[in-house]
Amino acid sequence: MRIENPSIVEHLGSVRLQGIRRMLELDSGTQKATPPNVAGQTQLIEREAIEAIEKRMAIVLPVKNEDLKVFEGVLSGLPHDCLIIVVSNSKRSDIDYFKSEKDIVDRFCQATNRRAIVVHQKDPFLARAVEKSGYTELLDEESYIRSGKSEGMLVGILLCGLLGKEFIGFIDTDNFIPGAVWEYSKHYAIGFSLSRSPLTMVRILWRYKPKMLGELYFKKWGRVSEVTNKYLNHLLSTKGRFETEIIKTANAGEHAMSLNLAMRLTYASGYAIETQELISILEQFGGMEPLADKTLTEKGVDVFQTETINPHLHEERGDSEHLYQEMLLPSLSVIYHSPICEESTRKLIYNQLVELDCIKPDEEVPRIQLFPPPQKANLQRMAESLDSQMEDISVPRGWLLGEKGTPKKSSVEARKVVYTDLDGTLLHPLSNSYSQALEGLRHLQEKKVPIIFCSAKTLAEQEILRKELEIRDPFIVENGGAIYIPKEYFRFPFSYNKSAGEYLVIELGASYAEIRQRLKMVVETGGCKFTAFGDIGTEEVARYTGLSLQQAQHAKDRQYSETIIITGNQRDKDLTLDAIHREGLHCAFGGRFFEVSLGSDKGKAVKILNELFKLNFDEIITYGIGDGENDISMLNSVEHPLLVQNADRHWGKVKAKGLVKIKGIGPVGFSQAVKQSVLNLA
Incomplete structure (x- = not known):
């Protein structure tokens, strides 16, 4: 695909607001180079880059009583590698619209070999899980998830976090054009591939929004968007010496975020959510308020605005009163009540709302309910609460429990976990060879026992060994400096510091x-x-x-x-x-x-992994195999510490409760430890 370079970029604190970038080609072919005459004007994004993002992205489809044929068309427009998350608030009374929606998703996924998560906002088990997570602001007075588009989107963000996806996109389900749905998803992937920041947002500007006025009329702007853009740009203009019209997507329903950003924003209820997202970015990272996390914002926040080739055609929802009261008033309210909004902007907004009969001349601008950042939620507790429902909410039924690397909790063989040192243990202290450990390794792999390297070796050193030995489990580098966990290895979510290639990284040591x-x-x-x-x-x-x-x-x-x-x-x-x-x-x-x-410790890293394995496997039995003093903290963090002999056939000076001394130097002792103590084969 080929997209224009930004003609203008506005900087506000750590925020980079890019001007509209038009999509020029939906398919730019297999050429790798940009012709010299257009270099600097356009950017070509290769298919591989887009596909790599899509595999790490979830698309959330909020749905409420939509035409089922239109809903089915939206599904067909989503790129194959994106995870689908459907959050419905449709009727379930005389006619169960939700059941029909889930049936459609099920047939679609079965026919196309796709995967989806489907939930209803009013499911009691979902409300209980949210309550367990501590994110109770999302619940109403009856302890159910609140009704509303915003609330459904927040459910989608929490589920995306649970499933370990890095990017999340939102697409309305009333779109008549599947090709537009496909294009939106591609825009999201392009934005994320171009960004160099972990905090990224992509917002879609429809090229046209057609309306029926006797004939099909391709209108450039929506009524609400024109007004909201105007006052959001006025707010930005008050922060500098020059006027700006950079914002064109204040009410962009189609937008996407890196999960790192999505978890940190404050959200508004109802139709104010899209405007509030921009306000929250400006409040947190625009330099007008103290930065909460200076390290996180070193690379800034990228806000992309891209214009589609496809028009956006959807069902009209009502008259001007509906648009102004339900959409415009909330959108302008979050600008008006923001602490960064100047008095001059407030006066203009107030006069506009009075002029449109949204409020009376002597009436206050109503405040819209705000929701705290989703990072407040304890996703681990939410996952534990949802555990019994995982099979039901996954479409096709049960796929979530059968994910590669995420064993079912009933898997008895996977209950044993082996931690091993490398130098002097798995690797011979003199020859640095692992050949004599292969017997033990193969026994463990046959039994599907996780093999966790816990060593002073670096990431690069361990990756070579892992590839040679075909080991795909988590590993601990540099004496507990960090834990590297393959993405999608664990079924339930966990806190991590960064994403690096195919790994999620928990950093424990100083830089x-x-x-x-x-x-x-x-x-x-x-x-x-x-x-x-x-x-x-x-x-x-x-x-x-x-x-x-x-x-x-x-x-x-x-x-x-x-x-x-x-x-x-x-x-x-x-x-x-x-x-x-x-x-x-x-x-x-x-x-x-x-x-x-500094700050790292093998034992600390082992304990963290133990907790993650317990969450995903229920009860576990842990073994540690080492050879010397550097392994003491690791051996004291497992149930069964095993010590092999060093090069002079002696055992190191190690004290650990229940320590078993194994005969055999390094890798010989490793294989003996596996057969004798871990698998009881000797």
């Missing part, structure tokens, strides 16, 4: 830069004798370690720790270690080198 800075302070105190891997080249690391140049480079690619070599006699080593500890750093000896970290 490499901070550790290096503190080590620099240690050096400045004088009397310390050590060499850090970050201070020497790859060839020198290779000489110290015996690794190949490529392996040495991977060993240097650290994010949460630094490897050091302490020189001198024992007194020199003790002085150096004392100085390192005084800077608040932790220093662990791995047999040949010291690993310096």
Whole structure:
């Protein structure tokens, strides 16, 4: 696909508001390069980039008593790889519209090999789950989910978080043109692929909104949008020296967000939700209020506005009174009552509402109910409450329980979890070979027992081993600096710090830069004798370690720790270690080198993974296999600690409750531990 470059970008604090970007080609072919005569004017987005986003995106379809044929057409327009989330508030009395909607989704998914989640806003189990999560603002006085489009969208955001998707899009289900639905989804994916920020929003401007006026008339603007855009732009103009008309999508029902952003915004009830989203972005990140999370906003917030090629044709919903009272009044109210709104803008809004008979001349502008950011909700508790309903809300029935990497809770074989050190345990302390551990590894893989690497090795080093050994379970890097969990591995959601490629990452340790800075302070105190891997080249690391140049480079690619070599006699080593500890750093000896970290700990990482496995597998039995002092915290965090022999056929000085000493050096001991203690095969 090919899209225009933005002609203008407005900056407000950390927010980048892009002007309208027109879609030029829905299919730009297989060419990879942009012709020189249009370079700088357009951007070509390759199919692979769009498809990669779609696999990580959910599309939420709020529906209420829509024409079933139109609803079916909307489904057919959604890209195949997007997860479908239907949130219905349709009638369930004499005629059960919701049952018909779910039947249509079921037939569609069966015929097209698609997957969907279908819920009704008034389902009691859904309300209980929301209540358990602590997000009680979403409930009415009878403890059901509140009625309203906004409330249905919030349900969709929570479900998207539960299912671990990174992006969420919204599409109205009254759209007569399936091709437009398809195009909206592509616009969302394009925006996310172009953004370099984890906080991104994409808002759709319809090229035309046709109306029947004796003949089909292609109208450029909706009535409400024209007015709301006007006053939102006036608000922005008061924040600088120049007028702006950058906002063209104040009431964009079709829009999408990164889940990182969606979970942080404040939302308004009813039809004010789309305008309130922009207001919330400006309030939080526009620089007029203190930033809640400066680290998060370093890359800014990107707001894309894109214009479609397809027109938007839907059923007309009513007269001017409906539009003004139910749509315009709430939209202008959230601008009017925002703490960033200037008095001049308030006066203009007030006069406009009086002129349109939305309020009386002496009447206050009513406040619209606001909902706090969804990140307030405890998704883990919500997931636990929904567990018994997962089979029913997934379409086709039960697909959610059969996801690869997310075993059913009844899976007895998956209850055992094995954590293992690498250097000196799975890998031979002298040859660095894992060949003698293959027997034990294959036994575990045959029984589908998760194998969790817990090592000082880096992400790059561990990924090579995982690929060679065909291990696809979570793993712990740099002595507990971070936990890497393959996306969609766990059925239930969890808190994580970032998404990196195919992983969700829980970061526990301080950054490499901070550790290096503190080590620099240690050096400045004088009397310390050590060499850090970050201070020497790859060839020198290779000489110290015996690794190949490529392996040495991977060993240097650290994010949460630094490897050091302490020189001198024992007194020199003790002085150096004392100085390192005084800077608040932790220093662990791995047999040949010291690993310096801050805030990370193997045991802490193991405990976090234990809780995630318990949530997804119910009861678990944990085993830890290590060889020395660097494994003590890991071994003390499992039920069955197992210690293999080191190179001189002795066991390391390790104390752990219930410790079992296994005969066999490194990988030999590993295989013996698996057969003897984990699987009872010996």
